[in-house]
Amino acid sequence: MKKNGAQILVDSLLHEGVRVIFGYPGGVILPLTDVLYDTPIDFILVRHEQGAAHAADGYARSTGKVGVCLATSGPGATNLVTGLATAHMDSIPMVAITGQVKTSLIGNDAFQESDVTGITRPITKHNYLVKDISELAKTVKEAFHIASTGRPGPVVIDLPVDVQMQEMEFDYPDKVSLRSYIPTLNPRPGHVRKAAKLIEKSKRPVIYAGGGVIISGAHDQLLELAFKIKAPVTTTLMGLGAFPENNELSLGMLGMHGTAYANHSIMESDLIIAVGARFDDRVTGRLDKFAPEAKVIHIDIDPTAISKNIKVDVPIVCDAKIGLEELNKIVKKPNTKEWLKKVNDWKKKYPLTYKTGKKISPQYVVEQIYKVTNGDAIICTEVGQNQMWAAQYYTYTKPRTWISSGGLGTMGYGLPAAIGAKIGRPDKIVFDIAGDGSIQMNIQELATAVANKINVKIAILNNGYLGMVRQWQELFYDKRYASTLITGPDFVKLAEAYGAVGMRVKNLKDVAKTIKEAIAIPNVVIMDFIVEEEANVFPMVPAGEAINQMIGALA
Amino acid sequence: MKHTIYALVENKPGVLARISGLFSARGFNIESLAVGETHDPTMSRMTMIVDAKDEKILEQIKKQLNKLIDVVSVGDLTKKKFIERELVLIKINVAKTSKQKLNEMLSKFSVRILSCEKSTAIIEATETKERTSLLLETLRKLGIKELVRTGRIAIAE
Numbered sequence: 001m002k003k004n005g006a007q008i009l010v011d012s013l014l015h016e017g018v019r020v021i022f023g024y025p026g027g028v029i030l031p032l033t034d035v036l037y038d039t040p041i042d043f044i045l046v047r048h049e050q051g052a053a054h055a056a057d058g059y060a061r062s063t064g065k066v067g068v069c070l071a072t073s074g075p076g077a078t079n080l081v082t083g084l085a086t087a088h089m090d091s092i093p094m095v096a097i098t099g100q101v102k103t104s105l106i107g108n109d110a111f112q113e114s115d116v117t118g119i120t121r122p123i124t125k126h127n128y129l130v131k132d133i134s135e136l137a138k139t140v141k142e143a144f145h146i147a148s149t150g151r152p153g154p155v156v157i158d159l160p161v162d163v164q165m166q167e168m169e170f171d172y173p174d175k176v177s178l179r180s181y182i183p184t185l186n187p188r189p190g191h192v193r194k195a196a197k198l199i200e201k202s203k204r205p206v207i208y209a210g211g212g213v214i215i216s217g218a219h220d221q222l223l224e225l226a227f228k229i230k231a232p233v234t235t236t237l238m239g240l241g242a243f244p245e246n247n248e249l250s251l252g253m254l255g256m257h258g259t260a261y262a263n264h265s266i267m268e269s270d271l272i273i274a275v276g277a278r279f280d281d282r283v284t285g286r287l288d289k290f291a292p293e294a295k296v297i298h299i300d301i302d303p304t305a306i307s308k309n310i311k312v313d314v315p316i317v318c319d320a321k322i323g324l325e326e327l328n329k330i331v332k333k334p335n336t337k338e339w340l341k342k343v344n345d346w347k348k349k350y351p352l353t354y355k356t357g358k359k360i361s362p363q364y365v366v367e368q369i370y371k372v373t374n375g376d377a378i379i380c381t382e383v384g385q386n387q388m389w390a391a392q393y394y395t396y397t398k399p400r401t402w403i404s405s406g407g408l409g410t411m412g413y414g415l416p417a418a419i420g421a422k423i424g425r426p427d428k429i430v431f432d433i434a435g436d437g438s439i440q441m442n443i444q445e446l447a448t449a450v451a452n453k454i455n456v457k458i459a460i461l462n463n464g465y466l467g468m469v470r471q472w473q474e475l476f477y478d479k480r481y482a483s484t485l486i487t488g489p490d491f492v493k494l495a496e497a498y499g500a501v502g503m504r505v506k507n508l509k510d511v512a513k514t515i516k517e518a519i520a521i522p523n524v525v526i527m528d529f530i531v532e533e534e535a536n537v538f539p540m541v542p543a544g545e546a547i548n549q550m551i552g553a554l555a
Numbered sequence: 556m557k558h559t560i561y562a563l564v565e566n567k568p569g570v571l572a573r574i575s576g577l578f579s580a581r582g583f584n585i586e587s588l589a590v591g592e593t594h595d596p597t598m599s600r601m602t603m604i605v606d607a608k609d610e611k612i613l614e615q616i617k618k619q620l621n622k623l624i625d626v627v628s629v630g631d632l633t634k635k636k637f638i639e640r641e642l643v644l645i646k647i648n649v650a651k652t653s654k655q656k657l658n659e660m661l662s663k664f665s666v667r668i669l670s671c672e673k674s675t676a677i678i679e680a681t682e683t684k685e686r687t688s689l690l691l692e693t694l695r696k697l698g699i700k701e702l703v704r705t706g707r708i709a710i711a712e
């Protein structure tokens with residue numbers, strides 16, 4: 001039977017197992033939205049296309065499946081840009097479908113035309129402009145394959161309106177063959193043997209795990225390695241949840257706002273076993289001072305990540321799970337007793353702590369969210385101090401429970417991502433730990449949440465500032481708080497105006513109680529925690545310093 | 556240091572933009588880029604002369620190229636024996652020169668005179684980089700009116 005392009009696209013999505021699309025309609029995707037009207041695919045109408053991209057991203061992070069978003073041409077497509085860049089930086093599998101003006105008009109500055117493949121080329125893993133209906137099904141197949149394999153990432157399919165209306169026989173390919181794209185899944189045995197030897201000889205090993213562990217589902221294998229070789233494990237911001245932070249081998253997060261003991265351990269190690277991490281500048285600090293005595297084993301699926309910033313002694317290009325399985329088969333335990341003792345001394349000497357006073361400490365709110373949810377919630381965050389406190393003071397023990405814009409640091413990410421995460425995991429309690437600045441960037445998605453009964457819980461750490469920037473001004477710009485004092489609406493009234501529930505919390509004693517209440521309420525809830533205005537995120541490594549040069553609290 | 560590398564790429568629209576975008580986005584220096592279809596019409600070959608400060612940057616350039624979905628393979632000719640050529644078209648002023656004199660001047664080079672009118676001649680040269688420079692040096696005395704070059708292409712021996 002002949003089908004038109006819109007039907008072919010939708011049928012292809014069904015073949016890929018897509019059950020939900022986050023999107024927003026417009027002129028050139030009318031054929032598509034029309035077909036979607038009668039399918040089992042849920043169309044979640046967002047209130048801004050940026051929300052659609054972040055929601056698809058949050059869905060992908062919470063489930064491991066490919067998230068799908070849809071926007072019209074021109075402004076619809078350009079509104080996706082921040083969301084695509086966010087997903088690209090964090091290697092999130094996503095397919096974004098954009099409408100395009102009809103093929104005969106492309107390049108004519110037509111109404112609502114923009115060069116979507118041109119604009120999104122550097123912020124996607126790949127993109128397509130489908131000018132011929134005979135290419136459509138194959139393109140969708142390829143897009144999902146590329147988005148979800150290797151180092152995942154967002155893929156854009158730009159689809160002109162006339163192609164949506166052309167007709168042809170539909171036949172969905174069951175295989176992809178791309179001679180130019182074959183990710184390396186299996187490690188070279190020789191490299192694994194070399195790694196095992198280095199580990200066996202090491203005296204001060206540290207495992208440094210990143211988001212790749214979560215993407216590849218390698219958390220059990222990581223745990224096995226850590227237990228086997230009795231090495232401490234630190235994770236990146238993206239790797240939170242890859243290793244249980246309540247385990248005695250856990251060092252928590254490293255880097256700019258990492259724990260002092262993680263940073264000291266890395267700096268004094270003689271072997272770094274990096275798994276699915278990329279030695280990002282927020283992790284390494286000053287490169288020429290980074291871990292001077294350490295040899296480096298680097299397991300990563302992306303060859304470009306290897307020896308990009310740090311010279312690697314044993315590169316192992318492979319899927320993290322397979323690589324760790326192979327390594328676990330042969331690795332022998334080094335003697336790390338003394339090293340672990342030293343690491344534990346650092347833990348005792350430099351614990352993560354914060355100042356308390358009359359006002360609510362923002363860190364305390366995060367701790368209470370952890371206590372009340374038993375560490376079983378999905379925590380999404382905005383960006384700024386709120387994000388770092390959420391990383392530091394909630395104890396992550398399971399993969400896919402931490403959802404945050406790491407690479408791009410996108411304010412406004414958390415609420416739409418929480419919506420996507422809750423749709424992906426309706427069984428979970430989903431929080432957006434937010435700043436009073438960030439939450440205003442995509443606050444319109446409150447309507448999406450309420451309308452679709454996506455009962456996310458928003459905890460605003462309301463400090464009246466663009467706090468993270470204010471912190472830098474306090475420390476490095478003589479406390480000149482230029483453009484960082486920020487006002488917002490009355491968030492309780494705002495919640496009510498949207499049909500959600502708002503609660504304001506000013507007293508310490510009400511924090512836990514409010515969190516419990518909010519979870520029990522079968523609605524979207526905003527908790528407006530009025531917190532200490534000038535609390536800082538510590539420890540902190542000033543930009544350009546070695547990561548053991550921390551300032552703040554007990555570091 | 557200069558390196559001669561090549562990439563076999565899918566012969567599809569947008570591939571050149573992906574490659575040039577990669578170079579500009581990552582701050583890699585590219586001196587010359589030449590593209591053309593290969594004996595397999597589904598593939599093009601790009602020859603690139605890149606300037607890489609050190610081995611690490613060169614490695615990154617090659618890996619990043621390889622990472623592009625449409626790039627099938629990447630090769631480095633620098634450490635191999637290879638033949639390199641560039642086609643140059645030059646329009647020169649011959650108002651004050653006889654054809655015989657011109658022929659003499661060009662006898663050492665691998666060139667052809669494509670047209671020669673009263674005041675203007677067009678010359679085609681296929682040479683290595685060094686010899687092209689030498690040729691241009693020679694022709695500058697007459698006066699170069701226009702110059703077009705393809706960028707270098709290279710093939711391993």
Ligand SMILES: Cc1ncc(C[n+]2csc(CCOP(=O)(O)OP(=O)(O)O)c2C)c(N)n1
Pocket residue numbers: 382383384385386387409410411412434435436437438439461463465466467468469
């Ligand atoms: C879209 C965007 N614009 C600007 C920034 C720069 N920035 C980083 S943190 C921050 C302040 C965030 O303020 P708020 O949401 O109130 O969080 P707080 O730090 O106070 O917890 C800003 C402006 C950013 N990360 N993203």
Ligand SMILES: [Mg+2]
Pocket residue numbers: 435436437461462463464465466467
């Ligand atoms: Mg704030």
